[in-house]
Amino acid sequence: MRIVVALLLLLLSLAPVHAVAPDEVLDDPALETRARALSAGLRCMVCQNQSIDDSDAPLARDLRILLRERLVAGDSDEEVIAFLVDRYGEFILLRPQFNLKTALLWLAPAILLVVGAIIAFGVFRRRRPVAVSGLSGDEEAELQRILSDGKNG
Known part of the structure; x- marks a missing residue:
């Protein structure tokens, strides 16, 4: 029974926590659903990597x-987002829109992956296999002496 309770507590602790206070919740469920959807995509300007929905x-x-x-x-959803972007800049969006200003942000991971693959390909292609030659007569005799000493010791 303790294990079940512990697992339930663990699952509850993993659930997303929303910082929306009860006095902020709208009476109209449809508007509240829209508000939650919009606020989940807006960055807290203080926390920076949390949505305003999750931030205290x-x-x-x-x-x-x-x-x-x-x-x-x-206001429509688009008008609300446009109002907030005009007021706070695109940084308020957790997922910035793809445009000329943010193209590098969106394309940088793919560009770095391709550049890294090209560099890795060039490095591995230039490597020459090391030629392994047999032991010389003196080296073979020394190896046999070491091996026979190890058996006798």
Whole structure:
């Protein structure tokens, strides 16, 4: 029984934690669902690698409230995102849009992978196999002496 309880506690601790306070939740379930979907894709400007939905920072709370105010005012999802990007820049997006300014950000991993593969191919291609020659007569005699000493010792 203890194992089951421990496993349940472990599973609960792995569940995503949302920092949305009860007083922030909208009465309209459809608007709240939209708000949650939008806030999951917005970066907390304090935490930087958390969404505003997951962050406890005061600025994240302010952004969640602002987002919900815009939705209640009738803004579409695109209008809310455009408003926040205009105000805070594209850095607020956890997944920046692909455009000329962010092309390097999106393409850098593929470019680095290709460059690395080309370098690795060139390095391995230039390596020459090391020619293994047999032992000379003196080396063969020394090896036999060492082996026979090891058997006798």
